[in-house]
Amino acid sequence: MKFYNTLHRKKEDFQPLEKGKVTLYTCGPTVYDYAHIGNFRAYIFEDLLRRYLEFSEYDVLQVMNITDIDDKTIRRSIEEKMSLEDFTDKYTSSFFEDVETLKIIPAHHYPRATEFIPQMIETIKQLEDKGFTYTTEDGSVFFKISQFSNYGKLANLNPDQLKSGDRVEDDEYGKEEGRDFALWKGYKPQDGEVKWDSPWGEGRPGWHIECSVMSTYYLSNHFDIHCGGVDNIFPHHENEIAQSCAASGEAFVNYWLHNEHLLxxxxxxxxxxxxxxxxxxxxxxxxxxxxxxxxxxxxxxxxxxxxxxxxxxxxxxxxxxxxxxxxxxxxxxxxxxxxxxxxxxxxxxxxxxxxxxxxxxxxxxxxxxxxxxxxxxxxxxxxxxxxxxxxxxxxxxxxxxxxxGVVDCATLDVDENIQELIKERELARSDKNWAKADEVRGQLDRLGIILDDTPEGTVWKRKID
RNA sequence: GGCGUCGUACCCAAGCGGUAAGGGAGCGGUCUGCAAAACCGUCAUGCACCAGUUCGAAUCUGGUCGACGCCUCCA
The missing domain is CATH 1.10.730.10 (Isoleucyl-tRNA Synthetase; Domain 1)
Incomplete structure (x- = not known):
């Protein structure tokens, strides 16, 4: 089995760390709205990967994160006048409903960022002890990229060129260099009620740290495959690598697989x-x-x-x-x-x-x-x-x-009314009452049901458009 | 400016040096009360364009044109 590994920009033979087992982390949804068809392209790709690994008799352990704390979930929950928890619960449930509808095989664990705040703080402290961070006046903690020599390997970017750039205007938390990223964000009034205590004061975790912490919590510091959309290569996955490797001193992920977008x-x-x-x-x-x-x-x-x-x-x-x-x-x-x-x-x-x-x-x-x-x-x-x-x-x-996962379908039953119509038509057909039979066919057609008369009787299926 | 991806029939799409898979649509037939499904037949001397390497190129090399992505929180 071969996979295209973004890390080396080529197809590589897949060798799991432990024979017959695969540890898989798949980037999940940020639960601030209903997931769209583009999001599902990623989840369906990950589902295909999962299903094919299992088809090939690997024992897969899959983790998918639920991002329930970030700028968007906070802003939208305040707009909707809901607590962050109630707000994200709503979209988390809708996500699970959609997963079921699309027959995506559920991951073994769906950790939520808000459930892992202590572990994230612990990891940030580790990074701090090892000298990879600095703290700003507002109680934010940043990862200092200049301390991490391998930065930019996944995205194939030269870290020095990230220093300047038109799009770096975000000095809101007072970071030293534009390319540095937040591990912990000091509390700001626009965060409303959303805050946790930490050694650096009240605040909330940055985005990247959650995936580093939750993936390694379930899959150990070094695991097999990490997936996500291409847009996550930089900065998200690049930052995850930096944090995880800096904190553990070990290798992080062996195979990085990224799916393209959808138009x-x-x-x-x-x-x-x-x-x-x-x-x-x-x-x-x-x-x-x-x-x-x-x-x-x-x-x-x-x-x-x-x-x-x-x-x-x-x-x-x-x-x-x-x-x-x-x-x-x-x-x-x-x-x-x-x-x-x-x-x-x-x-x-x-x-x-x-x-x-x-x-x-x-x-x-x-x-x-x-x-x-x-x-x-x-x-x-x-x-x-x-x-x-x-x-x-x-x-x-x-x-x-x-x-x-497309042939078998649990929901291929129709309501009784439709069954009645089909029976009615069968009777009409046996009487050679073609006018009546065609009338029923037309009726069902308007309900989106197509009938096939086969030698074994009439079968029906859903109309295509 | 830096990094990278892609261009195969009406549409989607495989192919990775040996003479264009597959699906959908279309067209002609078989079958059928009508229809649908299914089956049979048909559908690219050519893979953006131009050179080159080779006995041989959609596949390798160089160039041209075109589409697109990333370069700080979007799957």
Whole structure:
């Protein structure tokens, strides 16, 4: 298995620190609003990574942080006249609901920054003792980058050139150099009720320290993989490396994986452009969670993904095709016990994983999958598939879906009213009352349900747009 | 200014020196009460452009054009 490691800007063979086990830290949400489709690209990429590692029989321990303390959560909670806790609880729950909707496998731990203040203070003290910090008049503590010689390695930036820059105007906490970053922020009136006691006075932790502290708390000082969006490479991850290595004196993360961003209809997603979508927005527009999942998963994680409704529609068709295959395979499964993977199926499985072994080359893997799907449909149409092979194929499809997570769907039931309509139409059809049958088809169509009359009876599925 | 990514058919997209995977859309057929699905056939002498290296290049080198990202808290 190979991954593109941002640290060395090349693909590298993946060797976990402990054989058969993977320690994985994935940057999570800042809970100040509903997560948008771009956020989910990152979480879906991380989910693909998690699922594929487990598919490859690694025992994965995954941690995802919940950032519930930063400028945005404080500002918005004050605007909403809510306590920080109530405010962030609301968006944390909505995040978990969305995770479930998208069938993202939950991380083993979701630490919240506010639950780790003592540990963060402890780490800052360690850094202070080792001479990596300085304190300013307002009770803020900064990390002194000039003390850390490896600074800039991940982002491939020259630290000396970070000294000057038009965008460095932020001297609000009185730091010595623009490039230094806050470990602890002294209390300011705009923080409202949000403050904790510390050896440097009241205040709150900086952003970067939370990930350093929470990742190493669960995964130890040195762990395998750390993921996030490309925008996190600098400064967030660069700063994490500096803090963590300076504090522990050990290596921090072996593999840094970053996902590219998402565009919507070719444009950067923004509220002013009117192309800013949360998961809820898209579900309301009729996109199914599986189609969104497929859309987000099916472009390689290091390429920009142009999110379009055309792509969601194409994704839904691919999923329908896989579900149709499953239905037809099940039909000849009959007595069910005997299974064998025929050579085509074995071939597909091995090519599928070969592709994903190459830095999660999902397009290549899906290509292999559909070659096999087409082969199976042709066999099924010719009645050439024995039940042994069909059972084997079903098994393979199930295995593939542990990675994709789009075929099986718990919410594929419709309300009773719709079931009644389908029965009504079945009756009309057996009476050859075609006018009535077509009327019902039209009725269901308006409800977003498509009917397929198959030799085994009528099946239905969700309309694509 | 510094660092970096990308340009393959109508759309998406693999490919990493050996003669263009796969998906969607389209078109023509088979099947069907109608439809859908599925199946069969069709769909790039060419991979932004120009040179070069090579027996051989979408793949390597140089250049040109174009799109984009990061350079202090945005996944």
């Amino acid at each position: 919507v209809e070719g444009q950067k997603m923004s509220k002013s452009m009117g192309n800013f979508y949360t998961l809820r927005d898209l579900l309301e527009k009729g996109c199914s969670p599986e189609a969104l999942r497929y859309t987000l998963i099916s472009t390689h994680y290091r390429s920009k993904l142009n999110f379009t409704f055309e792509k969601v529609k194409a994704s839904q068709k691919c999923i329908n095709k896989l579900r149709e295959l499953k239905r037809r395979l099940k039909k000849i499964e009959n007595d069910g016990e005997e299974k064998s993977l025929n050579s085509e199926t074995e071939d597909m499985l091995s090519k599928f994983s070969d592709q994903l072994d190459d830095d999660l080359n999902i397009s290549g893997a899906l290509g292999e999958l559909f070659i096999w799907v087409n082969y199976l449909f042709a066999e099924l149409d010719d009645n050439k598939l024995d039940c042994c092979s069909a059972n084997g194929a079903l098994l393979a499809l199930k295995k593939i879906d542990t990675v994709l």
